[in-house]
Amino acid sequence: MNTVFVSILTSLLVSLITFTLGMKSGKNQADRQRLKELYKNITVHFQNLKKGLESHTPKTWRSFSDKTGNSDPLVKRMIKNGDIIEINGKISKRAEETEKQALALGWRFYDIYKDLHAISIETIKKYATIHHEPTGNNYSTKKSESKIGRPYWQCGFGILLDKKLIDEKISYLNNSPNNGFNFEHTENGRILYSVTIYPDDLTDISIKDLLYEINSTSIEKIENASSLLKQKEEICKDINRIIKKSMRRARDPHTFIETIGGAFLDIFKI
Numbered sequence: 001m002n003t004v005f006v007s008i009l010t011s012l013l014v015s016l017i018t019f020t021l022g023m024k025s026g027k028n029q030a031d032r033q034r035l036k037e038l039y040k041n042i043t044v045h046f047q048n049l050k051k052g053l054e055s056h057t058p059k060t061w062r063s064f065s066d067k068t069g070n071s072d073p074l075v076k077r078m079i080k081n082g083d084i085i086e087i088n089g090k091i092s093k094r095a096e097e098t099e100k101q102a103l104a105l106g107w108r109f110y111d112i113y114k115d116l117h118a119i120s121i122e123t124i125k126k127y128a129t130i131h132h133e134p135t136g137n138n139y140s141t142k143k144s145e146s147k148i149g150r151p152y153w154q155c156g157f158g159i160l161l162d163k164k165l166i167d168e169k170i171s172y173l174n175n176s177p178n179n180g181f182n183f184e185h186t187e188n189g190r191i192l193y194s195v196t197i198y199p200d201d202l203t204d205i206s207i208k209d210l211l212y213e214i215n216s217t218s219i220e221k222i223e224n225a226s227s228l229l230k231q232k233e234e235i236c237k238d239i240n241r242i243i244k245k246s247m248r249r250a251r252d253p254h255t256f257i258e259t260i261g262g263a264f265l266d267i268f269k270i
Contacts, residue, residue, distance in 0.1 A: 031086075035253035038083055042095060042246040045074040049102045050239045053232050056158020056165065058106030062187065075099040091245050098238045105231055108224070113157045113185045115222050116214075117193035120160065120183065123214045128201045138194040141180075141201035152180035152196055159183070161218060161225060166211045173199070173207070181207070 052058040061071040075095045078084040084092045121139055124130050128141045140147065153172050159165035160183060173179065180198035184191050199207040219225045 032253055035086060036250050038078075038087060039246045039250035039253060041074060042087070042091075043243055043250055046095070046098070046239045046242050046246070049099070050236055050243070052106070053102065053236055053239075055156060056109065056161055057156035058109050058158075058232075059103060060106035060110065061103050063103075063106070073099055073103060088245075088249065091242065091249070094238065095242055095246075098235065098242060102235050102239065105228065105235060108228055109158060109232075110185065110187070112222050112225060112228070113193060116157055116160055116218050117185070117195065119218050119221060120157075120195050120214050123210065123217060124195070124197060127203050127205045127210060128197075130195075133194075136191060136194070138191065138196075140196035141198050142196070147180075147196070150178070150180060150198065151176075152182045152198070154182045154184065157183045157185040157193060160211060160214050161229060163212065163215055166208070166215060170208045170211070181211075 049059055059073075061073070064073040065071045072080070075084070075092075076099065078087070078092075079096065084096075087095075117137065121130060124139075124141065130139050130141055131143050132139055133144055142150065153169060155169055159169060169181065178198075178200065180196050182194065182196040184194040186192065197207065197210070202210060205213075219229075
């Protein structure tokens with residue numbers, strides 16, 4: 001009798017588990033496409049934040065402002081509309097914190113670009129005549145009329161803080177040695193600071209050594225430049241972790257362990 005009872009109980013339990021796993025799997029499949037899209041959006045968003053930081057043209061809260069001035073970057077928007085609830089808890093928490101840190105750091109970088117602009121001009125004056133152009137804070141080693149037919153490479157001001165990026169840009173001159181470099185900082189499409197340098201206008205220094213000198217002087221004289229560079233590296237590491245996990249979830253939103261664990265929890269709910 002006991003054997004029959006145990007057999008029936010075991011059969012019922014197996015049936016219940018099989019049914020629950022089937023229901024859980026079906027629900028997960030129904031949610032799959034929507035979750036894949038959410039994780040894909042997170043991946044792209046943080047890839048863009050990382051790209052901005054690494055090129056020293058970081059995103060700020062203003063980068064995501066609408067016409068009313070309200071800033072709604074992706075993770076903040078997901079919190080407001082409730083989409084964040086559907087995301088893995090650990091990923092959503094890290095994403096929220098890292099988004100805030102990355103955008104705040106962007107503001108702090110832009111705060112020092114005014115000083116970087118001033119140091120650039122003072123350094124260039126040692127080796128070339130520099131002309132203040134008619135509009136705004138725009139300077140060049142050539143007068144406006146002399147720049148006609150003389151193209152230049154356009155770069156963000158922040159690369160002057162990074163020798164690796166300087167080397168990358170200098171390599172462009174291998175095929176176009178007469179081209180200049182334009183370093184500018186813009187906000188909302190408006191140029192705030194700009195400096196254009198042509199190698200043939202420099203005396204007693206190469207363009208590479210000039211940019212290196214601007215780099216070393218800036219890091220030495222701008223109070224928090226070194227600190228910001230270190231923070232940038234740490235935030236980029238956090239972003240890489242988020243990208244790695246969100247890319248994995250974009251391919252498979254529900255892990256096997258989560259499916260099994262969720263199914264057993266559903267059994268106890270029953």
